[in-house]
Amino acid sequence: MSEKKARSHKAEKVIERLGQKLSRQIAGSMVACVHCGMCTESCHYVLANPGDPTYAPAYKADKIRKLFKRHYDWTGRFFPWWVKAGSVYTDADLEELKDTVFGKCTNCRRCSLNCPMGVDLASFNRMARGLLVSVGVMPEGVAVVSKDQWEIGNQMGVLKEDYLETLEWMAEELQDELDDPQADIPVDKTDCEVVYSINPREVKYDPRSISDAAKIFHFAGENWTMPSEGWDMTNFGLFSGDDDLGGAVARRLYEKVSELRGKKLVISECGHGYRSTRCEGPNWAKQDVPFEMESSVLTMLRYVKEGRIKVDKTRNTTSVTFHDSCNNARSCGLTEEPRELLNLVCTDFREMTPNRAENYCCTGGGGAMSMSEYTPRRLKSGKVKADQLKATGAKVVVTSCHNCVDGLADVIRHYKLDMEVTQLVNLVANALVIPEKAAPSAEEKVAQEKVAALESAKPVALPLADLKFVVADDEPDQLAFLSTVFEDYGATVVTATNGDETLETVRREKPDLLTLDLEMPGLNVGDVFETLRKDPELEDLKVCIITGRPELRKLIYDRSVRVPEGYLDKPVTEETLLLTVRKILGIHEHET
Amino acid sequence: MQPSKFLYFCEHGLQEIALGIMALVYTTRIIWFLGFKAGGERQAPTGSGDADTRKGILYSWANIVMPWAMESTRRKPFFYAQFVIFHLGVTAAIGLSFLIPYGHYLSDSREELQEGLLGGTAMVWFLQAIIGAAFVVAVVRIVRRVSDPYIRAISSPDDYFSLVLLTVWFLSAVLAAPNQFAEGEGYLLAFFILTAFFLIYVPFSKISHYLYYPFTRYYLGKSLGYRGVFPILRR
Structure with a gap:
């Protein structure tokens, strides 16, 4: 039987499409590659798995290279065994390749920069991912996220109404916080100087970063807007290697900015989003972009330098270090501006070693956060990052990347480091010197005093008063923390520590909100969630997932029932907890 | 005293045929390689305002002589020294393969060459020292390739064969360097036959990496220079 006949349909397509993907680079x-092995120790997977050569960049590269040698290179065509050339024949071969290109490499490009020959493994690893994706061989998470980005327009499947509602919500929060109705988040305003695009993670898990950015734009007096559609600056095409998806996503964003006649597209802090939108997007979309694009880091820095916003670094006195996102540092040269800004808004900045283009991956790059099957491997490789973080002695790690926020949070949690992760936008917003309003006239002052006296005479209304929460978690510390916070704000709290108890307690208590840990003993938490969702008596029940195991999310999100109203990663702060709970329950800040 | 006809053929005719084949194969290789379309960049440059494609390319090319530029070479100075010695040895042995047959054009006669450029003089010692050191490095590299599990896992028969062959070639070059054909032509014949074999084999093996080096580093430097990544900042 000939080699061609023995190949599966998918394998045949992979070989056929390889030729179309080969650029000169x-x-x-x-x-x-000369197999010198100089790249070996540049990889965090290798360092965390001593003695296992299958993680070595050259070894991984050879898994892909062998196809090229077998089908395109002379020696490999005629004497394949001599140069270890080979092909893929079965779907199992493709699965094996998938394990390497998705599960053993985050495309961080560190090895590329350490190769004396200039071999860019990250680029052709991405190409190999694209080949596999083209025949439907990919981790489940990659398939789900890609589908969301193709069909819904953003990689987290955020619906347009949820997105707009969150913007509205954040605008109201900001107005309440600043007591200024002019502090707004404009949507689809035309002819603005700045069109601001974000990561859907901000809508779903970190809306505070949206209001922080809005606050900065407001005080900078910027003429800005956010688009109602085409707002997702992330691009899963970068991770999946699917250039068609990459082009389609980039075009959506560019077309929306053009439609709004925006002068500049500002990309919120996200390494892969910045790289995809700013650097790769025009190439994938095969179109020139008629407006400027910049990272919000540069925008914020410019505002400070131009005196458009004033910052007081003494408001951020906790020791901080900076983690360079691979995409920012090794593919876009964005290394100095974040440091300049950090030094303007923090009093104690400590450099991480190594840093800039030599920094190690957060372990969450290359879409790794969406590939739950590789989580144990990813967390093991996080040892390198954990050691690096620990050595700084800092209490906070700042990064300009949402992916890194999640990756680092996982590493910090797994290695039990006493650290938090934050972004520059949060630090800048915190350091903002808010101009004092003009002093009130004597009459206004008297009127204000009267109102204040009346207010103080009223009993203090706690924001969560009259609400009942069920807190389900098997960790006593977590249970105590959540219960205390909710009770301090007036809620009645009932606790549960396993799956069966959660089901029983929620049915009995019919709470307004259930906070649900994903890993508890007893009945499977996914089944508990589905049962509660299907219970007609619990139609109004709001659920917020609070988990330290994000890879277990599919326990919940893969079910054909209404998704939870909220999601939080542990460790959770009191501020984030309250913000999320208020959002879920529709309680505005002024009501608190 | 003149070398035998066979040695003369090995030093001249054989080398010219092998060089011709090599040139032909290399030319075809380059044409084949350039047949792949080069990707370009449509976006505006990134980096801290001083992104420069030209600087990136030069930096990338010069990487080879800047061991401090890459962490992989910076952390392994001994390995980098091996690389330098090994490649100097290759250069010296190649030089020797031209010097012996054609060096007499610099002199009045083959005898003069023996007495002059390669006549037990400092030049012979110099070449032998370089090539000999390269031979030692090559042996170290064989040991490393066999004993290091990471390197063993990525090694192909071509890797082993190329390295062993180079090692033997270095040895033959050390022995042939004095060019004492009157005392026996064995070393010289071994050296020139191996050289001819190499010239024909190299384009089909990993040893042809030097042909691609300028291209791979050019494109990496071009892209990363444009994006403000090269030259890499370390502070």
């Missing part, structure tokens, strides 16, 4: 990387 990729072909160069395929032929130039």
Whole structure:
């Protein structure tokens, strides 16, 4: 039987499409490796798995390179065994390749920068991912996220109404906080100087970063807007290697900015979003972009330098270090501006070693956060990052990347580091010197005093008063923390520590909100969630997932029932907890 | 005293045929390689305002002589020194393969060459020292390739064969360097036959990496220079 006949349909397509994906750069990387092994120790997977050569960049590269050698290179065509050339024949071969290109590499590009020959493994690893994706071989998470980005327009499946509602919500929060009705989040305003695009993670898990950015734009007096559609600056095409998806997502964003006649597209802090939108997008979309694009880090820095916003660094006195996102540092050269800004808004900045383009991956790069099957491997490789973080002695790690926020949070949690992760936008917003309003006239002052006297005479209304919460968690510390916070704000709290108890307690108490840990003994938490969702008596029940195991999310989100109203990663702060709970329950800040 | 006809053929005719084949294969290789379309960049440059494609390319090319530029070479100075010695040895042995047959054009006669450029003089010692050191490095590299599990896992028969062959070639070059054909032509014949074999084999093996080096580093430097990544900042 000939080799061609023995190949599965998918394998056949992979070989066929390989030729279409080969650029001169990729072909160069395929032929130039001399197997010197200099790249080996540049990879965090290798460092965390001593003695296992299957993680070595050159080894992983050879898994892809062998196809090129077998089908394109002379020696490999005629004497394949001599140069270890080979092909893929079965779907199992493709699965094995998938394990390497998705599960053993985050495309961080660190090895590329350490190769004396200039072999860019990250680029052709991405190409190999694209080949596999084109025949439907990919981790489940990659399939789900890609589908969301194709069909819904953003990689987290955030619906337009949820997005707009969150913007509205954050605008109201900001107005309440600043007591200024002018502090707004404009949507689809035309002819603005700045169109601000964000990561859907901000809508779903971190809306505070949206209001912080809005606060900065407001005080900078910026003429800005956010688009109602095409607002997702992330692009899963970068991770999946699917250039068609990459082009489609980039075009959506560019077209919306053009439609709004925006002068500049500002990209919120996100490494892969910045790289995809700013650097790769025009190439994937095969179109020139008629407006400027910049990272919000540069925007914020410019505001400070131009005196458009004033900052007081003494408001951020906790020791901080900076984690360079791989995409920012190794693919876009964005390394100095974040540091300049950090030094303007923090009093104690400590450099991480190594740093800038030599920094190690957060472990969450290359879409790794969406591939739950590789989580144990990812967390093990996080040892390198954990050691690096620990050595700084800092209490906070700042990063300009949402992916890194999640990756680092996981590493911090797994290695039990006493650290928090934050972004520059949060630090800048915290350091903002808010101009004092003009002093009130004598009459206004008297009127204000009267109102204040009346207010103080009223009993203090706690924001969560009259609400009943069920807190389900098997960790006593977590249970105590959540219960205390909710009770301090007036809620009645009933606790549950396993799956069966949660089901029983919620049915009995019919609470307004259930906070649900994903890993508890007893009945499977996913089943508990589904049962509660299907209970007609609990139609109004709001659920907020609070978990330290994000890889277990699919226990909940893969079910054909209404998704939870909220999601939080542990460790959770009191501020984030309250903000999320208020959002879920529709309680505005002024009501508190 | 003149070398035998066979040695003369090995030093001249054989080398010219092998060089011709090599040039032909390399030319075809380059044409094949350039047949792949080069990707370009449509976006505006990134980096801290001083992104420069040209600077990136030069930096990338010069990487080879800047061991401090890459962490992989910075952390392994001994390995980098091996790399330098090994490649100097290759250069010296290649030089020797031209010097012996054609060096006499610099002199009046083959005898003069023996007495002059390669006549037990400092030049012979110099070449032998470089090539000999390269031979030692090559042996170290064989040991490393066999004993290091990471390197063993990525090694192909071509890797082993190329390295062993180079090692033997270095040895033959050390022995052939004095060019004492009157005392026996064995070393010289071994050296020139191996050289001819190499010239034909190299384009089909990993040893042809030097052909691609300027291209791979050019494109990496071009892209990363444009994006403000190269030259890498370390503070």
